[in-house]
């Protein structure tokens with residue numbers, strides 16, 4: 337076990353009667369790391385966070401946070417937690433809430449709190465019960481980060497935020513992590529996870545199905561390429577190549593005159609494709625952005641055929 341880990345779980349398991357919410361989770365998150373925590377509804381993400389905070393007791397296994405237990409008030413005050421649903425007495429104002437947490441945490445840095453309120457355009461005098469969903473979420477974000485926590489546990493943090501504030505939230509997470517905070521980011525907003533996370537863990541039915549760096553996952557993404565060829569290819573010849581998932585010849589001319597555009601989806605190495613294409617005269621290769629969402633979703637639903645994302649090809653490939 338690394339002395340520098342902010343989260344360490346060992347065979348962490350939680351059953352609710354017959355429901356196996358979390359099964360044998362072994363997870364280690366380093367200090368300063370942002371871990372994207374993904375999975376379909378009911379996969380066990382919230383259960384994990386609640387176990388880390390000792391809001392739930394494990395059926396078996398252990399969870400350690402910041403070198404101690406989430407049950408220890410000294411450890412707890414170094415953690416920031418944003419629950420998926422903020423349950424606050426509607427008569428409270430954001431200011432009341434921040435005062436309350438400030439007292440629990442041994443004081444807040446007032447300048448930092450004012451900066452947060454300004455960045456999230458939040459009026460601290462309004463009662464929580466009068467706020468819109470997005471504004472309540474903002475109160476939750478400010479409350480979770482007002483003490484510059486060493487560990488941030490975020491459960492679907494940006495749901496309900498408008499794009500500008502999502503951007504502000506992302507900048508805040510990056511800043512805190514750059515200052516050494518560890519972040520567990522449970523989210524259904526895949527592009528946000530892609531943007532922020534160093535590594536991504538994916539849960540399915542309570543089990544960890546993969547944990548990998550974002551770059552490593554990107555390499556697992558299928559490649560989508562258009563080959564602009566001097567001679568018209570026979571798609572069947574390409575479809576026979578093991579790594580080719582889809583092969584389609586676009587009718588009409590290539591960009592350089594008569595010829596064709598061969599559109600391919602490749603899973604794995606592109607070497608065999610280039611060998612087969614070489615005799616046809618490759619005049620141009622257009623490669624499309626790797627679609628990481630598709631990789632995530634394949635882990636979510638391994639048995640389901642995930643439809644290819646809309647192609648990013650410009651009109652040039654079409655006739």
Ligand SMILES: Nc1ncnc2c1ncn2[C@@H]1O[C@H](COP(=O)(O)OP(=O)(O)OP(=O)(O)O)[C@@H](O)[C@H]1O
Nearest residue numbers: 352355356357375376377378379380381382383384
């Ligand atoms: N207090 C509870 N009592 C009984 N079952 C529970 C309880 N809390 C969670 N569960 C069950 O445990 C499983 C995991 O739930 P959890 O809330 O951790 O999933 P999640 O990954 O956070 O889902 P979502 O993305 O929908 O928020 C689900 O089947 C859920 O119904």
